[in-house]
Amino acid sequence: MPIFDNIAKAAKDFFVEGDDTPATPATTSKAQTVATPAPFVAAQPGTLTAFNTSPRQPEQRHLDHIAGLLTGDGKDFAAYMKMVKSMAAAGMSGQLLYQTAFNAFAAINGSTVPGLLASAAKYETVLESDRNKVLERHREKMGEIKINNAAPSVLLQLTTQEQQLALEIAELTKQLQAKQQQLTATQQQLTEERQKTQSALASYEAANASALAELQTHRKAAETFLATTGAAG
16 A cells, blocks of 8 residues: 555665664554643744744754754654654644554664653753753853853853943033033123224224324314404414
């Protein structure tokens, strides 16, 4: 039947050391019956409130890092997941998928259900532990915590530089405000002095004009009267 051909091909593709004859699934006992777990759904980017980033595809370096954490000896739950994915691509699903994958997997390496599930729990612990380390480093980069003997991150260095520049700008702003007040006071004094000078000049001009007019009046009168008297004498 086509589906069994696909299953055989999936098992053969999965096990690199497999021969041309696919492994015969071992007889499954009731104690080995596995309940169909919920489909594995990878955490979507942006669901971690600590990162608070827009949803997007994970970077390849992060995918490679996670893949490294899930690399085992070929006899653990990570290898079993590969078997499941391979058979799912062949058209299987549900309990039949997981049971058949386990039968083929156990036939090759003698795995047991408790051991397989314990391996899954171990991987979950590894992923959670790695996530905690990443979150701690992220908080350190953001300046929220200080890790002993850890060099300041670029982000923290830039934050410190930003704060220093802000303080310097605040100080320069105070100095600028003080200079602005001095300039305003100086301009006001200058205006007053100019007004005084203009007023003094105007006063002098008035006094000078009045004296000159008076002098000219008396000179003309003197010329008139004294010239006449001199002629008469």
